[in-house]
Amino acid sequence: MTQETLKPQEKAALIELLYQMGDDDFILSFRGSEWLGLAPHIEEDVAFSSISQDMMGHANLYYRLLEDLGEGEADRIAHLRTPDQFRNAIILEEVNGPGTYLKEPEYDWAFAVVRNYFYAVHKQIRLDSLRHSSYEPLAEAARKIMTEQYYHLMHWEVWFKQLMTSTDEAIGRMNAAVEKVWRDFGGVLTLGPSYADIVKANFIDDEAVMKKRWTNKFEAVLKEVGAAYPGEPRMERGNGRNGVHTDDLKQALSTLSEVYATNPATGW
Amino acid sequence: MTVGVSFNQLSEEEKMQHFLDRINAGEKIEPDDWMPEDYRLQLIRLISMHGISEIMGALPEKEWVPKAPSLHRKLAIMAKVQDEMGHGQLLLRVAEDLMAPLGKTRHDIMEDLFSGKLKFHNVFHMDAPTWGDAGIIAWLVDGAAIISQSMMLDSSYGPYARALKRICAEEVFHAQHGESIILAMAEGSPEQRQMLQDALNRWWESLIMFFGPKSAKETGNSNADKNIMYKIRTKTNEDLRQEFFTKYIPRIWSLGLTIPDDTIRFDEETQMWIYKDADWSKFKQIVSGNGPQSQNRLDLRRRSYKNNEWVREALAAKKAI
Ligand SMILES: [Fe+2]
Ligand SMILES: [Fe+2]
Numbered sequence: 001m002t003q004e005t006l007k008p009q010e011k012a013a014l015i016e017l018l019y020q021m022g023d024d025d026f027i028l029s030f031r032g033s034e035w036l037g038l039a040p041h042i043e044e045d046v047a048f049s050s051i052s053q054d055m056m057g058h059a060n061l062y063y064r065l066l067e068d069l070g071e072g073e074a075d076r077i078a079h080l081r082t083p084d085q086f087r088n089a090i091i092l093e094e095v096n097g098p099g100t101y102l103k104e105p106e107y108d109w110a111f112a113v114v115r116n117y118f119y120a121v122h123k124q125i126r127l128d129s130l131r132h133s134s135y136e137p138l139a140e141a142a143r144k145i146m147t148e149q150y151y152h153l154m155h156w157e158v159w160f161k162q163l164m165t166s167t168d169e170a171i172g173r174m175n176a177a178v179e180k181v182w183r184d185f186g187g188v189l190t191l192g193p194s195y196a197d198i199v200k201a202n203f204i205d206d207e208a209v210m211k212k213r214w215t216n217k218f219e220a221v222l223k224e225v226g227a228a229y230p231g232e233p234r235m236e237r238g239n240g241r242n243g244v245h246t247d248d249l250k251q252a253l254s255t256l257s258e259v260y261a262t263n264p265a266t267g268w
Numbered sequence: 269m270t271v272g273v274s275f276n277q278l279s280e281e282e283k284m285q286h287f288l289d290r291i292n293a294g295e296k297i298e299p300d301d302w303m304p305e306d307y308r309l310q311l312i313r314l315i316s317m318h319g320i321s322e323i324m325g326a327l328p329e330k331e332w333v334p335k336a337p338s339l340h341r342k343l344a345i346m347a348k349v350q351d352e353m354g355h356g357q358l359l360l361r362v363a364e365d366l367m368a369p370l371g372k373t374r375h376d377i378m379e380d381l382f383s384g385k386l387k388f389h390n391v392f393h394m395d396a397p398t399w400g401d402a403g404i405i406a407w408l409v410d411g412a413a414i415i416s417q418s419m420m421l422d423s424s425y426g427p428y429a430r431a432l433k434r435i436c437a438e439e440v441f442h443a444q445h446g447e448s449i450i451l452a453m454a455e456g457s458p459e460q461r462q463m464l465q466d467a468l469n470r471w472w473e474s475l476i477m478f479f480g481p482k483s484a485k486e487t488g489n490s491n492a493d494k495n496i497m498y499k500i501r502t503k504t505n506e507d508l509r510q511e512f513f514t515k516y517i518p519r520i521w522s523l524g525l526t527i528p529d530d531t532i533r534f535d536e537e538t539q540m541w542i543y544k545d546a547d548w549s550k551f552k553q554i555v556s557g558n559g560p561q562s563q564n565r566l567d568l569r570r571r572s573y574k575n576n577e578w579v580r581e582a583l584a585a586k587k588a589i
Contacts, residue, residue, distance in 0.1 A: 033333045036349060037326055038572035040579040042360065045323075045353045053346035060339045075338045102331055103564070105571065109579050162586050163579070170582035259337035259399045266456045268337035268399075268449075 001134050001201070003068060013197035014135055015069055016087065017204065020192060020241055021126070022062030023088035026078060028119060029055035030252055031092070032112075034101035040109055047155060051116075054148045061141045068137070079257035080264060083250050084243040089187035091115065093240070093249040110170075110177035113163060117156035118181055118218075122188050124153050125213045126204065134202035164225035175227060185233040189214060192241025275302070291499045296426035299365045307498050310491065311425055312366050314500065316377050319359030321389040324381075325409075326352045327565045328392055332402035344445045348406060351438045358434065362427045382570050384557045390477045393559025400460075400467030403453060406446025408471065408516060412478045414439045415512050424499035454523045461524075468520070469528045476546040477554075479512065480505040513541040 006014065032052030039045040063074035071077055096112060099105040127149055130142035163170045191198050191207040199206050215233070222229050238244035260268065278286065283302055290297065297303055326349045333349060336342040364374055380386035391409050396402060417436050423429040453460040480492065482505060495501045503511075517534075520527060529544045557563065 030334050033346060036330050036333060036353075037323070037568055038575075040572075040576040040583075042323060042353060042357045045326075046350060046357055049346065049350040049353060053343060053350060056339070056343055056346060060343065063339065078339055079337075101334075102568075105568070106575060107572070109576055163582055165586075166582035167578070167585045169578050170585075173578065255334050258335045263457060263459070266460060267452045268341060268456070 002136055009197055010201045011069065013194045013201055014203055015066060015071060016192060016194040017198050018062050018066050018069075018138075019087040022059045022066065023086050024092055024119070024188070025055045025062065026059035027086070027088045027249070027252060028092045028116070029059060030256055031096055032116070034096055034105070035107060035112065038105055038107055051152050051155065054152065058145050061145065065137055065141060075260065076264065079260040083245045083253060086240070086243065086245060086249060086253070087192065088240050089184070090237050090240045090244070090246060091181055091184035091187055092119065093245060093252055095248050095251075108177065110163065110173040111180065113156060113159045114174065114177040114181045117160040118185055119188060120149070120153040120156045121217055122214055123149055125210050129205040129210060133204060138203065161225055164227060178227065179230065182230045183234050183236045186235035187240050189233060190235070190239060190241055192239060291424040296429065297424055298426050308366055310495055310498060310500060311428065312363055313491070314495065315359055315366065315428055316363040316386060317388065319356050319363055320377065320381050320386055321392060322352050322359060323356035324388040324392045324565060324569070327568060328394065328396040328405060328561070329402055331396065332399060335399065336402070337399060341449070345402065348442050348445055351442065355435045355438070358431045362431055365427065378573060382566065382573070387555045390551055390554045390559070391474045392565070393554045393562040394474050395470070395560050398463050398467060400453060400463040401470065403446055403449035403464065404467040404471045406442050407450050408446070408475055409478070410439050410442040410446055411516060412475060412512050414443060415515070416479060416508050419503045419508065420501050422502065450523065454525070465525055468525055472528050473546050475512070476509065476543070477551045479509040481548050481551070482506050510541055513543070517541070
């Protein structure tokens with residue numbers, strides 16, 4: 001399919017899907033950029049900021065596709081929507097820890113590793129499926145993103161496995177982070193209310209199939225590092241795909257749009 | 269030069285003479301080559317300060333990474349701060365090699381930073397309260413850095429010269445990114461132009477300070493002169509400052525901005541810029557950790573160092589297996 005051959009119902013479903021994926025990358029990239037200068041060592045600061053930059057680039061690609069579908073300029077999409085118009089999963093908007101990125105940040109590296117690793121695995125599954133998307137511009141974007149995503153996945157996997165099999169303190173902190181992320185990670189694994197239309201048009205695989213791939217992977221990974229499998233990933237704080245969000249998103253968006261919103265009409 | 273096996277049998281004076289002959293002939297010194305202790309210490313001082321300044325230098329821009337006012341600008345500033353961290357990493361590795369024979373490691377560099385013993389560049393102690401500051405930093409601070417670093421591209425110490433080659437190539441992109449922000453704001457709304465002018469006013473004295481004081485007399489510090497003798501650097505602080513003026517003052521004026529110094533002018537007779545000098549006692553205060561943001565930014569690094577202690581321990585434990 002191309003832009004011209006989409007039926008209205010398909011187009012609406014495609015737009016929903018693009019918001020979900022664009023917002024996931026946009027918000028998690030923001031949380032990553034807050035870590036700048038605070039990572040465990042300088043080499044990691046370099047690597048992590050590169051990953052965050054790539055993810056911002058991926059969000060940008062999805063927003064451009066939305067722009068092409070008549071959703072307005074990508075910059076307005078990124079900077080001027082209200083929190084209830086965002087479709088990212090709730091766990092991705094959560095703050096990195098107490099404090100702010102400029103003042104007294106008490107950020108939790110275990111949470112960063114777990115959240116990013118879990119997300120990278122899902123993103124890989126999603127991209128594998130999108131390569132065969134019926135919407136050709138999306139399939140093309142996915143192929144572009146995959147070349148970078150492969151490295152992100154490796155990066156977080158190394159961190160995850162290392163810390164999960166190291167000192168008792170590290171294992172304790174990592175398990176606490178796994179438990180925390182598990183409570184809401186179900187929100188990443190869903191396609192939201194337009195799920196049936198999204199799947200029917202073959203934009204992406206069925207969410208149940210992709211979810212199974214993710215849980216299979218984690219049953220194996222957790223076994224490998226000697227941790228218990230916590231059962232079905234949950235969605236305790238609601239579904240971000242429905243526009244349900246926490247105050248953490250509000251705070252993120254007001255930072256992200258602070259300058260742009262002062263004058264969206266001018267050149268910056 | 270044929271010294272070969274007998275080199276170790278030379279007296280200290282002969283080794284020193286041999287070393288000076290090499291650098292005077294334009295040869296590069298490599299990490300495992302013999303070098304006078306003083307040369308090693310000068311390099312450690314210079315390179316660890318440079319490296320840590322790159323790292324601390326990412327912090328004034330940190331605030332503006334998420335706040336950058338478009339997706340394009342967000343991507344560009346993310347790329348820039350990532351480069352700066354990369355420069356820091358590259359330079360600390362060069363410093364670490366030099367420190368190894370003294371039994372010191374990166375841990376010592378970080379400790380020296382936290383204790384205030386290792387200083388970082390004056391500009392990175394300052395406030396950056398608006399997006400205009402992010403533009404001025406990338407355009408003029410990086411522009412100043414290009415001028416002072418290009419001079420050392422031919423440094424007698426090979427690993428430093430090679431690191432600088434890569435760094436300078438990237439700095440050019442940073443300055444272009446800065447210039448592009450500045451141009452957009454200069455051509456924008458009256459509020460944007462005002463924001464830009466305010467940022468220039470805030471940064472001007474820091475930019476004068478960037479190159480350091482005019483001569484040893486003012487600070488009692490002769491490191492710059494020593495580094496010239498060792499061919500680590502080739503120009504004086506004032507040479508560099510004048511070069512900066514010549515390159516940037518006409519550009520600043522052509523944008524319709526005002527330099528906050530009404531005495532500044534080019535003197536045809538001496539072929540030098542006349543300008544109001546910085547307050548060097550203030551400079552001393554700033555680099556000693558008493559600038560407006562010194563302690564906040566050090567606090568960010570100290571805090572993360574402490575919060576991530578368990579990660580370093582976990583990695584060390586994995587290595588030990
Ligand atoms: Fe740099
Ligand atoms: Fe730079």
